[in-house]
Amino acid sequence: MSIRGKAFIAGAYEHPERHLPNRTLPQIHADVAIGALEDAGLTTSDVDAYYSAGDAPGFGALSMVDYLGLDCHYVNDTETGGSSYLVHAQHAATAIAAGHIDVALITLAGKPRTGGASPGGSGRVGDAPEAPFESQWGMSVPGGYALAAQRHMHEFGTTSEQLAAIKVAASSHAQHNPHAFLQDLVTVEEVLESPMISDPLHRLDCCVITDGGGAMVIVSEAVASNLSRHCIPVLGTGSYVKSTQSGRIDLTHTGALRSGPIAFAEAEVSPAEIDYVSIYDSFTITVLITLEDLGFCERGQAGRFVADGALLAPHGQLPFNTDGGGLCNNHPANRGGMTKVIEAVRQLRFEANPEVQVPDCEIALAHGTGGSLATRSASSTMILGRSL
Amino acid sequence: MNLPSNAAQPNLENSPFFEGALQEKLVLPKCKKCEFVIWFPREICPECGSQNVDWFEASGTGSIYSFTITRRIPGSWSKATPFVLAYVELDEGPRVMTNIVDCDLTQIRIGDRVEKVFEEAVDRDGENGPPLLRFRPTKS
Numbered sequence: 001m002s003i004r005g006k007a008f009i010a011g012a013y014e015h016p017e018r019h020l021p022n023r024t025l026p027q028i029h030a031d032v033a034i035g036a037l038e039d040a041g042l043t044t045s046d047v048d049a050y051y052s053a054g055d056a057p058g059f060g061a062l063s064m065v066d067y068l069g070l071d072c073h074y075v076n077d078t079e080t081g082g083s084s085y086l087v088h089a090q091h092a093a094t095a096i097a098a099g100h101i102d103v104a105l106i107t108l109a110g111k112p113r114t115g116g117a118s119p120g121g122s123g124r125v126g127d128a129p130e131a132p133f134e135s136q137w138g139m140s141v142p143g144g145y146a147l148a149a150q151r152h153m154h155e156f157g158t159t160s161e162q163l164a165a166i167k168v169a170a171s172s173h174a175q176h177n178p179h180a181f182l183q184d185l186v187t188v189e190e191v192l193e194s195p196m197i198s199d200p201l202h203r204l205d206c207c208v209i210t211d212g213g214g215a216m217v218i219v220s221e222a223v224a225s226n227l228s229r230h231c232i233p234v235l236g237t238g239s240y241v242k243s244t245q246s247g248r249i250d251l252t253h254t255g256a257l258r259s260g261p262i263a264f265a266e267a268e269v270s271p272a273e274i275d276y277v278s279i280y281d282s283f284t285i286t287v288l289i290t291l292e293d294l295g296f297c298e299r300g301q302a303g304r305f306v307a308d309g310a311l312l313a314p315h316g317q318l319p320f321n322t323d324g325g326g327l328c329n330n331h332p333a334n335r336g337g338m339t340k341v342i343e344a345v346r347q348l349r350f351e352a353n354p355e356v357q358v359p360d361c362e363i364a365l366a367h368g369t370g371g372s373l374a375t376r377s378a379s380s381t382m383i384l385g386r387s388l
Numbered sequence: 389m390n391l392p393s394n395a396a397q398p399n400l401e402n403s404p405f406f407e408g409a410l411q412e413k414l415v416l417p418k419c420k421k422c423e424f425v426i427w428f429p430r431e432i433c434p435e436c437g438s439q440n441v442d443w444f445e446a447s448g449t450g451s452i453y454s455f456t457i458t459r460r461i462p463g464s465w466s467k468a469t470p471f472v473l474a475y476v477e478l479d480e481g482p483r484v485m486t487n488i489v490d491c492d493l494t495q496i497r498i499g500d501r502v503e504k505v506f507e508e509a510v511d512r513d514g515e516n517g518p519p520l521l522r523f524r525p526t527k528s
Contacts (some may be wrong), residue, residue: 132396132406133428136509136520137487138458138465143473146456154454154498198458198473246434247427247482249475251454374485 007093008224008231011040011217012345020211028109036215049074049101053084080378081370082335090237109213110333144374146198149285162303163284164191169311174324207326214338238262255379256293267383278340280369313356322356337368395509395517405429406518427482448504490524
């Protein structure tokens with residue numbers, strides 16, 4: 001059964017703040033839940049399915065359904081790190097296509113700036129079977145992605161200047177976003193001159209750390225047809241868990257190599273037909289490898305592709321992350337998947353910031369990467385249309 | 389500067405690896421059914437699903453698959469910067485996460501030959517635990 005055209009994103013909302021010392025974690029979940037429902041023209045009483053991931057407090061969905069006062073017969077707590085919200089959207093669209101639910105609410109919230117969490121940390125690793133073999137070596141989050149970057153450079157000649165071009169493109173978009181955490185345009189030289197964190201990744205190769213969150217509401221066709229808001233049809237989805245590959249990990253690709261083709265096939269579109277992409281950008285290298293995996297350029301050629309300005313909105317070959325992405329705008333709760341979908345929805349509704357709105361944006365792709373490229377990660381791809 | 393050395397906590401399933409480490413031997417599991425050399429150590433073969441494994445002593449040599457020199461990191465490792473985090477591809481096949489020690493940071497390259505060195509480690513109570521598997525450049 002294909003889910004193509006069966007489910008619609010009716011509401012999408014990004015918390016406008018990036019620093020929230022005076023809101024509790026449940027309050028931020030509620031802020032974004034209500035924001036997304038209001039965007040759709042719905043209320044909490046319309047919700048019959050709720051989705052949350054590891055950022056939800058307490059008992060996850062159970063705690064949040066109770067806190068928000070929802071009446072749900074369908075809950076899902078799938079945890080795949082930053083890609084969780086795309087996986088949730090896939091699961092919600094599937095449940096809608098099967099006729100089980102009509103209004104799914106997905107929320108993300110976090111306070112890594114003011115909540116006392118360590119930078120980047122969001123996984124539950126204490127009793128993991130791999131922990132005795134991975135926790136002893138000083139692997140930071142940037143350090144793990146640096147391992148992938150170094151290997152990609154070794155195999156394909158990718159350069160730090162090429163990685164920097166990704167940050168430059170993100171910053172050129174963020175300067176038009178009044179909510180962006182970082183709003184200044186940066187140059188390749190400024191990226192290369194920023195402090196080295198873990199070779200070859202500089203500070204400006206890394207995403208921001210922000211409080212905040214986001215939410216989306218996905219509805220059935222029956223509900224969508226009664227809403228005045230422009231509802232965005234889900235054309236295709238695909239997810240894949242890339243493991244450490246039986247201890248022979250290949251650091252030069254991600255699970256997007258598998259999630260992408262599944263989503264493209266279901267959507268019945270090809271990479272050449274995509275007008276706008278939201279690509280998960282925990283680090284510049286995450287974007288670079290994902291572009292190759294999703295088929296937007298040949299393997300090993302993404303460095304050249306991005307250095308040629310392909311990612312620049314509105315007129316580049318493949319405009320990306322027009323909100324400024326995780327690299328400049330927002331990476332709430334150290335998880336970028338939700339904001340990827342939200343900006344894709346803005347583009348398809350022609351509601352992106354005017355300077356970066358892609359003309360005639362008809363088909364968009366949002367992609368999430370959770371976990372670590374250095375070990376195990378979950379990729380999730382969603383293709384959305386302006387209309388069916 | 390010595391690297392932080394927090395001993396791993398062995399469990400019922402992976403203890404042969406750590407018993408080997410106490411004798412400075414690299415002991416790995418191998419599938420009895422398909423002979424796949426398993427990493428990370430556990431009693432299931434990720435290739436064929438068999439839970440029937442043997443343990444054998446590996447060479448302890450390999451080459452650097454990837455590495456990074458970490459210069460900034462929060463927590464206890466911050467005092468040890470710069471240090472080398474790496475994946476070493478063992479000659480038996482597995483790619484294992486580790487540190488490269490006793491090396492010139494400016495000379496390290498992907499593909500460099502390395503050999504095992506077991507370094508003393510302490511557990512949460514300050515007692516000696518199984519030593520840590522790290523690697524150093526092979527003396528040529």
